[in-house]
Amino acid sequence: MKEANKEYCDISKLSVRQIEKSVAKNIIVKYHYSKQWTKVSYALGLFYKSDTEHKFFDGVSEELTPLPPPPPFAK
Numbered sequence: 001m002k003e004a005n006k007e008y009c010d011i012s013k014l015s016v017r018q019i020e021k022s023v024a025k026n027i028i029v030k031y032h033y034s035k036q037w038t039k040v041s042y043a044l045g046l047f048y049k050s051d052t053e054h055k056f057f058d059g060v061s062e063e064l065t066p067l068p069p070p071p072p073f074a075k
Contacts, residue, residue, distance in 0.1 A: 011060055013050075014048055016044055018043065023043070024043035024044075048065045050063065051074050
């Protein structure tokens, strides 16, 4: 049940796909709090499909989105 005055994400517009490790590394080194890369077997990206038409290709635009940080652990 949705609560009033809260923003929600339309999860039907989200998809997870493998991305190049170099792209993942750039994102992690730039935005992650540790600023450090580690060895990974697979790099996955979360993509959000917008309602706007893509500027160069047929179809809607899709963007690689950052994941929000996880909530702090309860102590």
